[in-house]
Amino acid sequence: MEAIIAAIVAEMTHRSISYAIHKYLEMKGPTVEEKGLQDLQRLLLRTDVIVKEAEGGLITNRAMVHQLNIMRKEMYRGHFTMDSLRCQASDARGQDVVGHSFTLSKFNHAKRCIFSTNGSHRNDELLQVIQNLKNVIADAKEFIVFLKNYPPLYRQPYDMHLSIGNCMFGRQMEVERIMDFLMQEDHPSLSSVGILPIIGPGYVGKSTLVAHVYSDERVRNHFSRIVMINGDEIKYGGLNTLSDRGVIAHQSNAMGKNDRLLTIIEFSRNVDEVVWNSFYTSAGRALLGSGSKMIITSRSNTIVKFGTTQAVVLNFLPREAYWYFFKILTFESVDSNDNQKLERIAMEMARSMNGSFMGANMNSHVLRKKIVVEHWCMVLEGIKKYIQRNISLFGENPYNLVYKKVNLHFLES
Numbered sequence: 001m002e003a004i005i006a007a008i009v010a011e012m013t014h015r016s017i018s019y020a021i022h023k024y025l026e027m028k029g030p031t032v033e034e035k036g037l038q039d040l041q042r043l044l045l046r047t048d049v050i051v052k053e054a055e056g057g058l059i060t061n062r063a064m065v066h067q068l069n070i071m072r073k074e075m076y077r078g079h080f081t082m083d084s085l086r087c088q089a090s091d092a093r094g095q096d097v098v099g100h101s102f103t104l105s106k107f108n109h110a111k112r113c114i115f116s117t118n119g120s121h122r123n124d125e126l127l128q129v130i131q132n133l134k135n136v137i138a139d140a141k142e143f144i145v146f147l148k149n150y151p152p153l154y155r156q157p158y159d160m161h162l163s164i165g166n167c168m169f170g171r172q173m174e175v176e177r178i179m180d181f182l183m184q185e186d187h188p189s190l191s192s193v194g195i196l197p198i199i200g201p202g203y204v205g206k207s208t209l210v211a212h213v214y215s216d217e218r219v220r221n222h223f224s225r226i227v228m229i230n231g232d233e234i235k236y237g238g239l240n241t242l243s244d245r246g247v248i249a250h251q252s253n254a255m256g257k258n259d260r261l262l263t264i265i266e267f268s269r270n271v272d273e274v275v276w277n278s279f280y281t282s283a284g285r286a287l288l289g290s291g292s293k294m295i296i297t298s299r300s301n302t303i304v305k306f307g308t309t310q311a312v313v314l315n316f317l318p319r320e321a322y323w324y325f326f327k328i329l330t331f332e333s334v335d336s337n338d339n340q341k342l343e344r345i346a347m348e349m350a351r352s353m354n355g356s357f358m359g360a361n362m363n364s365h366v367l368r369k370k371i372v373v374e375h376w377c378m379v380l381e382g383i384k385k386y387i388q389r390n391i392s393l394f395g396e397n398p399y400n401l402v403y404k405k406v407n408l409h410f411l412e413s
Helices: 002-028 032-055 062-092 119-147 160-166 172-183 206-214 217-222 231-235 273-287 301-306 319-331 337-352 357-368 373-394 398-404
Strands: 194-199 225-230 247-251 261-266 293-298
Touching (some): 032 062, 032 119, 062 119, 062 319, 172 194, 172 217, 172 293, 206 293, 231 261, 231 273, 319 337, 319 357
Parallel strands (some): 194 293, 261 293
Antiparallel strands (some): 225 247
């Protein structure tokens, strides 16, 4: 009986102290970090509006595209910083929604917090993000004025979730590079056909990027025919000319003798230089001077030397952009203030996926089926077990292994 009374007294004392501390903190007013977060939120609202408005216009000026890309990067960093600090503050208050059975596993060395636990250093990082956003907003005054000169790109009402799902998120600069290459008129006296190499690791989105570009109406209006070719057929000598094989992705109804041809060749491995030169010589004679172009893609850097212009290099998104991408796919909005417990789980999940587009799309779909904490905790726990199991078998995160085409081990249901 005495033990029960002692336990009750201890619990009441603990609650009284917690209540007193909470009231004291309320009386003190917002801390430097809390005030900084409020400032950051206001700046992000302004930046979001500018970026959204700019993405709704068909901007063709390269300098403006570059400036917009800088604004995006600072916007992604701002949202990542704000969400991370909120997550950290929630952890500090002891609101562990994930619970003991869902504690972070050994594979995640970052733990829950991406910032230093030193308060002064955290504040310095926050102030730097705020200052960067102030700078890009100040620099955007002329940008906003010039933006009015460009026609709208979207005819339907803007929907962030649909826009993210249907555009090349984080690849806007690469898209413009490819479009500039394709739309550029070659002089008839040129002795070679334009070739643009695109390189990057597996599953980084090379094929998706190319498909996005050749689906653009500007490209389809510019080229009479778009042909997709498997590079392995060239490598093994099964394809000598463009007319031998290939999938026609687009063909204009009106064909003339000077029609432009866009050839897209995907190499799964290295390509023999002798075989390539033989193919290019044969194909080049037919295409020379017609304004036709080639795009070649591969995981290997060896195709860079085949290009007539600088290669486009694709890498996985930085963590700030990846979190923004995954957050919008999951919450269907950049604003998740009403779901901070869920946001913490989603952020932990995003960190575990190592920038995988496939993982982001699959897991966000699973999370959206049932937007409750218990379901999300269960999904997170499943992902952790999946990662731990494959690390124990292969010594590496499965989201990295899939790029190497390793047969992964999936948990039994």
